[in-house]
Amino acid sequence: MLNYIWSGLIIGSLLFALTVDAQELVENRFRNETALPVALDFPDGYAPDARRQPVEIRIDSATYRDVYGVNAAPDPVYAGTLVQTQEGRKVEFDPDADLPEPLATIQSFHATDDNPALRGALQGTSRTAAGVGRTETALQFEPVRFRKLNDIAQAALNFAETAASLALSLIGVLGLMLGLVKIGEEAGLIESLTGIVQPILSPLFPNVPDDHPALANISLNLLANVFGLGNAATPLGIKAMEDLQELNPSDEKASDDMVMLLALNTSSVQLVPPSLLVAIMGLQINQLFFSITLATLCSTVAGILGTLALHRLPYFRATAPHRTADAEDPDE
Structure with missing residues (x-):
């Protein structure tokens, strides 16, 4: 689905x-095929042979509205640079210029990490004499x-x-945590932990046998989430899901226990803020400690109650893998 x-x-x-x-x-x-009329002021005079020279770009508001059919008005003047390129002369706006739409969109569409500025090909400067302080021209921007x-x-x-x-x-x-889980299994720690958490988790996972290692992996996953160890919780959650799938009579539908684990894992109470949030906020995270704890506690309670409520709906009860398997084999 x-x-x-x-x-x-x-x-x-x-x-x-x-x-x-x-x-x-x-x-x-x-206006991909339309040039925008502008006036260029050359503080140092126009230099035909210069590779780069500063310019002031002046755009008439009425002309701008007529060309683009918008109500936005440009600033009276923009700082820029006249650049000689292999394709010809181009006017480059200041990268931090506050451009109106649609020039702002044209800039963002063609911006690169090396050159985020808006560029327009200069039209009709071949007749501009050297030393001229201002020229009327037009800019042709790259199409969008x-x-x-x-x-x-x-x-x-x-x-x-x-x-x-x-x-x-x-x-x-994944390798580290699954390795630790394997060591815990060989040392008998998982079995011991299963006996401790069984009275707490059994009501939430009624289809899991009391001595099944899935309960221990579920508890480890929840503890990792509680203490903000998101990366460690992921492999433990995967391992717990694999254990629950072994008990699931269906290969296509999630069992009630798998749904409950997903709800708990997603809405887990967090006594320690996530490590990513700590890295971003630093010590300021302490100001959100009670808010995070209260919010995640409410989300966990809501997740448990919502899952239990859905389990009781007729449709979900009829399609639950364990109930379907029991109906097909009434002797078990």
């Missing part, structure tokens, strides 16, 4: 992006097309990189 939801979200976002991009192309919102689709593609690449980095960072933690 979750795969269908994700597929629907992806398809919906692509359709939305295509609709917006098509509308922008039909309306020609960014399929903006939303580009945003989606860039976001997909960024999150793919994030997912790969996260997966690699978890390898060491």
Whole structure:
């Protein structure tokens, strides 16, 4: 079911992006083939052979509104630089310039890490004489097309990189924690812990036998969450889910116990703030200690009550794997 939801979200976002991009192309919102008339002031006089020289860019408000069909008005003057490139002369706005729409969108669309400034190709300066202080010209900006689709593609690449980095960072933690769990099993610690937590967790996980190691792994997962050890909680939660799946008669549906573990793991009480939040806020996190504890306590209670309530609904009771298995084999 979750795969269908994700597929629907992806398809919906692509359709939305295509609709917006098509509308922008039909309306020609960014005036891709139209140059913007401007006046350039040269504080040091126009130098035809200079590779870079400072300029002041003046845009008439009425002209700007007529060209782009917007109500926004540009500033009277912008600082910039006239740059000689292989493609010809271009005017480069100051990277920190407060540009109105749609120039701000054009800037962000073509911005790079090396050059975040808005650039426009200079039109008609070949007749400008050297030493002139001002010239009337026009700027042709690079076209903007399929903006939303580009945003989606860039976001997909960024999150793919994030997912790969996260997966690699978890390898060491997974190996360490699963190794410790294995050592605990061999040393009998897991069995001892199971006996301790069994009276507490059994009411929440009624289908787990009293001596099953799943109870110990569940308790370790919850303790890791309580003390803010998110990375350590992940492998322990995976191990606990694997143990619960061994008790699950269905390979396609999650059991009631698996749903309860997911609810507890997601809404776990946290007595110690998450390590990521501590890294971001430092000692200021102490101001949120009681708020975090109270909020996570309420979320845990809500998660438990919500899960128990859903378990009692006729539809979920009829489709629960354990109840389905019992109905198919009444002798057990």
